[in-house]
Amino acid sequence: MAVPVCSRCKFTLTDFLWWSTRLSLGLDHPKTFAVIEYRQFKNSDPPHILRMWNECQLGRSAAIGLRCDEFDELIIAQTYFDPAGMILACQDGEVVGFSHAGFGPNADRSALGNDDGVICAVMVHPRARRQGIGTELVRRAEQYLRSRGSSKIFAGGADPRDPFYCGIYGGSQSAGFLMSDVAAEPFFTKLGYAACEQHLVFQRSLGVGSADPVGARLVNVRRTTRLTALNHDPKTWWWQTRYGRLDAMHLALVPRTGGTPLARISVVGLDRYVTTWGTRGIGLLGLYVSEANRQKGYGQALLVEVCRRVRDDMVQLAEAHAPKSDPAAIAVLESAGFKQIDAGQVYRLKG
Numbered sequence: 001m002a003v004p005v006c007s008r009c010k011f012t013l014t015d016f017l018w019w020s021t022r023l024s025l026g027l028d029h030p031k032t033f034a035v036i037e038y039r040q041f042k043n044s045d046p047p048h049i050l051r052m053w054n055e056c057q058l059g060r061s062a063a064i065g066l067r068c069d070e071f072d073e074l075i076i077a078q079t080y081f082d083p084a085g086m087i088l089a090c091q092d093g094e095v096v097g098f099s100h101a102g103f104g105p106n107a108d109r110s111a112l113g114n115d116d117g118v119i120c121a122v123m124v125h126p127r128a129r130r131q132g133i134g135t136e137l138v139r140r141a142e143q144y145l146r147s148r149g150s151s152k153i154f155a156g157g158a159d160p161r162d163p164f165y166c167g168i169y170g171g172s173q174s175a176g177f178l179m180s181d182v183a184a185e186p187f188f189t190k191l192g193y194a195a196c197e198q199h200l201v202f203q204r205s206l207g208v209g210s211a212d213p214v215g216a217r218l219v220n221v222r223r224t225t226r227l228t229a230l231n232h233d234p235k236t237w238w239w240q241t242r243y244g245r246l247d248a249m250h251l252a253l254v255p256r257t258g259g260t261p262l263a264r265i266s267v268v269g270l271d272r273y274v275t276t277w278g279t280r281g282i283g284l285l286g287l288y289v290s291e292a293n294r295q296k297g298y299g300q301a302l303l304v305e306v307c308r309r310v311r312d313d314m315v316q317l318a319e320a321h322a323p324k325s326d327p328a329a330i331a332v333l334e335s336a337g338f339k340q341i342d343a344g345q346v347y348r349l350k351g
């Protein structure tokens with residue numbers, strides 16, 4: 001029977017003899033057994049983090065090939081970025097993994113609310129996986145969050161608990177960890193987390209051959225309304241500090257005869273995903289139809305109209321998300337020709 005000599009990694013005596021023979025014959029690099037150093041973020045780290053990010057084989061919802069200045073602008077330049085919340089795993093001085101933790105906002109979204117701690121990212125270089133590095137990065141992130149007062153710990157950022165990575169992970173908005181990143185679910189489950197929210201990711205191709213939905217109601221709404229840019233759309237500090245860093249525009253459907261908006265939406269540029277998606281996309285978020293005007297086709301008409309307009313700017317893809325628990329949001333996206341292509345999950349540490 002194989003008796004483990006290490007209870008954590010189940011390394012047996014046979015494994016030990018096999019590895020020592022391979023090493024003595026020079027078949028493996030001794031780095032396999034190098035000590036991992038864990039430390040907090042240093043100013044010189046972004047190029048190394050980005051190299052690792054690009055090599056981590058992330059799924060369709062991660063922007064690849066980012067420049068350091070983009071990473072700085074979206075992550076490091078956040079006023080609440082705390083070097084102690086970003087933990088790096090280094091092997092022989094080389095970054096092989098990192099985790100990043102932060103906090104959700106307070107009730108009026110004017111400052112951080114440390115009660116809700118979020119692990120926004122954890123990744124380990126493919127050649128360093130399944131050695132417990134990811135586990136250690138998560139445990140250290142949890143310690144950091146507790147030390148700053150978090151009583152609830154989530155993994156995967158989703159609005160409003162998404163302090164970092166808007167615009168470079170998740171697509172049009174943060175949606176937890178995406179199912180297309182297949183290791184995330186078994187990994188967090190193993191670490192004692194349970195899924196607590198699901199966000200559905202919808203896309204609509206706007207390229208050649210994609211047709212707009214048609215119908216008498218749409219024609220009627222189009223005849224009586226027009227699309228306009230909102231010059232003043234006050235957003236909270238929390239919104240501005242994340243989406244305000246992307247190219248954002250606020251649009252509304254207003255009656256042709258004048259009056260207040262019937263429906264409104266924000267549009268963000270997703271050019272950072274061009275390398276991953278192979279096409280230019282926009283994100284649609286915060287679709288809101290005033291209560292008295294619901295179920296009259298204004299939400300659908302606004303989505304269709306925005307997609308029609310952005311096509312003229314060579315945009316070939318639109319993405320929007322909806323919580324799985326919101327059937328109205330799902331239905332309006334489907335009515336405007338969007339199809340579900342992925343889903344994201346937020347996990348919460350049990351106990």
Ligand SMILES: CC(C)(COP(=O)(O)OP(=O)(O)OC[C@H]1O[C@@H](n2cnc3c(N)ncnc32)[C@H](O)[C@@H]1OP(=O)(O)O)[C@@H](O)C(=O)NCCC(=O)NCCS
Pocket residue numbers: 056057058120121122123124125128129130131132133134135136177178181182183184186187188190191
């Ligand atoms: C998820 C990730 C961080 C795990 O890092 P890791 O260092 O390999 O994780 P660990 O070695 O600590 O794994 C702990 C346990 O998690 C589970 N686990 C980890 N990766 C797994 C996978 N690919 N499939 C199934 N279970 C997995 C296993 O139960 C594992 O224990 P075991 O090795 O004893 O079976 C790593 O796979 C990764 O970087 N993936 C790409 C990035 C990513 O998707 N991050 C989440 C979104 S940002």
